[in-house]
Amino acid sequence: MTQEEIDFFDRIAPTWDADEIRSTPERVTTILSRIGIRRGMRILDLGTGTGVLIPFLSQLTGPEGSVTGIDLSDGMLDRARAKYGHLANVRFLKIDFEEELIPDKYDLILMYSVYPHLHAPSDTFEWLFKMNMNADGYLVVAFPADEEFINNIHHDRKAEHEHLPSAGRLAAIFRSWGYESEAIAETKDEYIVTVRRLVQ
Numbered sequence: 001m002t003q004e005e006i007d008f009f010d011r012i013a014p015t016w017d018a019d020e021i022r023s024t025p026e027r028v029t030t031i032l033s034r035i036g037i038r039r040g041m042r043i044l045d046l047g048t049g050t051g052v053l054i055p056f057l058s059q060l061t062g063p064e065g066s067v068t069g070i071d072l073s074d075g076m077l078d079r080a081r082a083k084y085g086h087l088a089n090v091r092f093l094k095i096d097f098e099e100e101l102i103p104d105k106y107d108l109i110l111m112y113s114v115y116p117h118l119h120a121p122s123d124t125f126e127w128l129f130k131m132n133m134n135a136d137g138y139l140v141v142a143f144p145a146d147e148e149f150i151n152n153i154h155h156d157r158k159a160e161h162e163h164l165p166s167a168g169r170l171a172a173i174f175r176s177w178g179y180e181s182e183a184i185a186e187t188k189d190e191y192i193v194t195v196r197r198l199v200q
């Protein structure tokens with residue numbers, strides 16, 4: 001992340017929860033119900049922001065599991081910690097997940113409303129799968145909206161990877177990088193793509 005990006009997220013952090021109207025509890029619950037979360041999972045929430053997913057993930061994995069929320073914006077992390085720092089199975093870490101090593105391995109790595117912010121998605125996936133993914137683990141790229149909605153928010157962005165393709169097209173791109181990948185939702189309210197290691 002550049003300092004400019006960190007400053008941007010610090011600036012919008014105070015109003016993020018009020019402005020992020022698409023992540024209603026109902027929509028978040030529906031999206032998470034589609035991605036196979038089981039009790040006891042170790043879950044990594046990359047770009048956790050103010051922790052929009054955290055209470056849901058904490059409950060779904062239960063006391064035998066854990067949730068690690070990662071972000072680089074102090075503005076976002078301070079809010080996440082204030083709201084959910086008391087949950088026993090939750091921790092927050094300040095890390096640039098594209099540049100720094102994340103501790104431990106996980107069963108599920110989530111990127112929720114985060115993918116267009118990546119600078120080097122294919123390198124980052126390779127690194128995450130190598131360093132942080134358990135053998136049967138999988139990654140999920142998700143949004144509470146379709147690509148048209150997301151691209152309208154990011155209309156000033158020029159780099160190719162910053163333009164979000166349809167979920168089906170993104171899954172095909174991940175397959176071309178050597179993963180198993182499937183678009184499991186492609187509607188106005190749900191965009192979900194799963195990514196797994198290719199079984200040889």
Ligand SMILES: C[S@@+](CC[C@H](N)C(=O)[O-])C[C@H]1O[C@@H](n2cnc3c(N)ncnc32)[C@H](O)[C@@H]1O
Binds near residue numbers: 052099118
């Ligand atoms: C659009 S917000 C989404 C936040 C949250 N997932 C949500 O849906 O409310 C993207 C978040 O990803 C974080 N982020 C982006 N790139 C990052 C990186 N390389 N390392 C750590 N955090 C990053 C930003 O700081 C920001 O909080």
